[in-house]
Amino acid sequence: MSKISVLVATYNNERYIGKLLKSVSDNKVDGTEIEILIRDDCSTDSTNEKLEEFVSNNPRAKIIDSAGIRLGAVGNFFRLLFESDADYFMFCDADDFWFANKIEKTFDLMLKTEDGGNKPVLIHTDLSVADSELNIISDSLFKYEKLSPDRKTLKNLLVQNNVTGCTVMINRRLKNYLTEVPKHAVMHDWWLALIAAAFGEIGVLYEPTMLYRQHGKNQIGAYNAGNxxxxxxxxxxxxxxxxxxxxxxxxxxxxxxxxxxxxxxxxxxxxxxxxxxxxxxxxxxxxxxxxxxxxxxxxxxxxxxxxxx
Structure with a gap:
């Protein structure tokens, strides 16, 4: 049975974390174990209390102790990745909303792209842009930001990242190219995309699998490239x-x-x-x-x- 680890990095997300975790836990894939690994980056609000409540009622979820050390978004995600022993890994921002078939659809494309081979694979998907109350602003981030996901050579990705981390799944073969936290990764998704472009394959699902919440405090966020x-x-x-x-x-x-x-x-x-x-x-x-x-x-x-x- 394959094991998928959903890696949730949090920091001061008390307003949105409950709905996000509920949407993740609603995902099921037949014949697959799904775990939820969470690490809070020393929040100063009630995020930790909400995490403890969720974990106490969800046996699939586990909190990784931060030991009082702030790592930032990049460090937090890589720390979670190194903590997991799963076969596949997904990255989850703490303020979004996942569709109930997100993991299933992403994993299906992962298996098709691997095709039984032993190569590093990264899968990413489109996503719908939403406001702070999850009202849809645009059905497609690819269209909203005028991205070209088909541009996925190493040279393409050096210059412009078109992979959105909260839609990403990677396999263990790709993870094995990481031996330590990169010192100069702009973001975790960009570094992982470079690995996949150099040594493996990138697969794209051209349909949204989640709502990408915009609330003014996003680490990266979306912008209207047509404006x-x-x-x-x-x-x-x-x-x-x-x-x-x-x-x-x-x-x-x-x-x-x-x-x-x-x-x-x-x-x-x-x-x-x-x-x-x-x-x-x-x-x-x-x-x-x-x-x-x-x-x-x-x-x-x-x-x-x-x-x-």
Whole structure:
């Protein structure tokens, strides 16, 4: 019997955690064991009390002791991943709402993509964007953010992540590529997507499996890529954009260093050079982007990239 571990990272989620956990626990898959592993990142509200209440009434759920150490979102998810001995792993934000067939549909595509083979696989899905009361804003995040999930080569994903962590399932083979928490992962989903692109396969389910709640305090959140005012506002935030690209370059640098023995020569050059751009002047960055085709998925995003770097 396969075991699926749902990894729930929480921090000050007292308002939403109860409904989220109920939606996760309503998921069932015949012939499969589903566990719910939860780690709270030292909340200062009543999140812990709500977690204890849920676990006391749900034998499939377990809380991982934080030992009073704050890890941040990335560290929290990786800590949960290392704690689990499951065959498959899903990542769960504490403020969303899962459809009752989310695990079943994701797992079905996982098995089809593995096809009995021994390869690292990451599956992710579309999701519906909702407001704080779970009223739907958009049926599809892919359309709302004008994402291109079919762009899933290593080069594509270095430049632009189109994998949303709260929809992700990975197999144990992919987890085995992690021996420690990455020092410069922008987010856990981005790092895992790079592993899958380099060494395995990424599968996409083009239908929503959950509601992605937007409440103003999301770690990442969704934005309407079709709204030119919002796009201009994001582009004008020079400090934010500089930090984003600095993080992307450091992530590439770290990925190249970590997996150099396993990457092909071509893969290593692609990742290493993208990381090296952190040291380049703007003009050299632009020349490198065009000569090596480090492009995003749309004309406007590529214009924004040239302005932001």
């Amino acid at each position: 030119l005012f919002d796009a201009a506002k994001r582009l004008s935030d020079k400090k934010r954009n500089k930090l984003i690209y600095e993080s992307m370059f450091l992530q590439a640098e770290s990925f190249a260093k970590t997996y150099k023995p396993l990457l092909t020569a071509e893969q290593y050059e692609t990742v290493f050079l993208f990381g090296e751009m952190r040291k380049f002047k703007k003009f050299k960055k632009i020349i490198t982007i065009f000569s090596k085709c480090y492009f995003k998925n749309s004309f406007l995003r590529n214009v924004g990239q040239i302005i932001a770097i």
